[in-house]
Amino acid sequence: MAITVSLVLLFGLVLFFLLRSGSLGYGSAFIAAGFGFFLASTGAAEPINNLAHAVVDAIPNL
Template sequence: MAITVSLVALFGLVLFFLLRSKTLGYGFALIAAGFGFFLASTGAATPINQLTDSVIQAVSNL
């Protein structure tokens, strides 16, 4: 759970800075957030979470 909250905060900060620097428009930000929301409710959510956990464990073992 702590990893998920941290990744949400990290992606939120990236999105904030992209919006602030006008690299990403508000419409595209809403589309990206909607895509992430709907992707989380599909069968792809489990493999994505497993991949994220594996990458985090690999980085921490370095």
């Protein structure tokens, strides 16, 4: 749970800075957020979560 909240905050900050810098428009940000929301409700959610957990677990071993 803590990893998920941290990643959501990280991606939210990246999205915020992309919007502020003008690199990403509001329409594109809405599409990206919608895509992530609907992707989370598909069968791809579990492999994506497993990959994220594996990456987070591997970081201390670098």
